[in-house]
Amino acid sequence: MSERPNRKPETGAFFARDRAWHAPALTPGYKTSVLRAPQRALLSLDGTISEITGPVFGHSIIGELDNDLILNYARPGESAIGERIIVHGRVLDERGKPVAGALVEFWQANAGGRYRHKKETYLAAIDPNFGGCGRAITDEEGRYHFRTVRPGAYPWPNGVNDWRPAHIHFSIFGHGFAQRLITQMYFEGDPMIWKCPIVGTIPDKAAIEQLIAPLDWGNTIPMDSRAYKFDIVLRGRRSTMFENRLEGN
Numbered sequence: 643m644s645e646r647p648n649r650k651p652e653t654g655a656f657f658a659r660d661r662a663w664h665a666p667a668l669t670p671g672y673k674t675s676v677l678r679a680p681q682r683a684l685l686s687l688d689g690t691i692s693e694i695t696g697p698v699f700g701h702s703i704i705g706e707l708d709n710d711l712i713l714n715y716a717r718p719g720e721s722a723i724g725e726r727i728i729v730h731g732r733v734l735d736e737r738g739k740p741v742a743g744a745l746v747e748f749w750q751a752n753a754g755g756r757y758r759h760k761k762e763t764y765l766a767a768i769d770p771n772f773g774g775c776g777r778a779i780t781d782e783e784g785r786y787h788f789r790t791v792r793p794g795a796y797p798w799p800n801g802v803n804d805w806r807p808a809h810i811h812f813s814i815f816g817h818g819f820a821q822r823l824i825t826q827m828y829f830e831g832d833p834m835i836w837k838c839p840i841v842g843t844i845p846d847k848a849a850i851e852q853l854i855a856p857l858d859w860g861n862t863i864p865m866d867s868r869a870y871k872f873d874i875v876l877r878g879r880r881s882t883m884f885e886n887r888l889e890g891n
């Protein structure tokens with residue numbers, strides 16, 4: 643990880659956004675950012691007590707197969723098609739302390755690069771046994787894990803021939819619903835990462851590298867699944883790059 647000596651000191655409860663680490667809102671190479679980018683100066687609003695303290699979710703919402711995308715949409719006795727993988731890691735705070743009880747949600751395309759979505763237009767086949775969504779709650783050590791198939795890369799209508807690298811979307815909820823961070827995980831060794839216009843909006847190479855999960859050979863299950871490790875750091879100097887990170891979060 644690169645040192646970033648010019649960063650402001652991290653003191654107190656407020657961690658200012660590092661604009662060199664996070665993608666700017668307006669990045670014309672990523673076409674949809676042009677309409678989404680704010681046209682006026684940003685306002686900074688304090689969180690209200692009700693946003694910070696509630697509503698909260700209960701741990702009982704997690705079902706037995708919620709962290710198993712190979713089976714959670716499959717017909718009985720069947721399973722999703724694709725390369726079987728385990729994705730696991732920890733949710734950590736700015737001091738490297740585990741964040742327990744965070745709701746981690748993930749969604750992805752199937753092994754052919756096709757999403758199960760009404761507006762999806764890519765010609766790759768739907769897998770009848772793959773839904774593409776799951777969730778987990780971090781344990782006392784901040785750990786989460788899920789089983790899935792490695793998603794395929796897919797083309798998208800941005801430039802003439804733009805492709806998204808294989809990736810998994812992540813959402814992390816804190817203890818209130820107003821505390822939500824969203825990012826994407828990529829796979830070690832994928833040459834498509836460096837051709838992607840969305841990845842290309844991230845100014846710092848180290849911020850991109852932190853989104854790339856290494857192959858975790860030690861947690862591979864022989865004759866079953868390979869493993870990838872993806873730690874998520876909520877804030878501070880080693881923060882994961884979040885797509886929706888707000889001022890001060």
Ligand SMILES: O=C(O)c1ccc(O)c(O)c1
Nearest residue numbers: 674675798806811826840
């Ligand atoms: O914001 C978008 O336009 C967009 C397009 C394709 C993706 O895979 C994605 O994650 C976002």
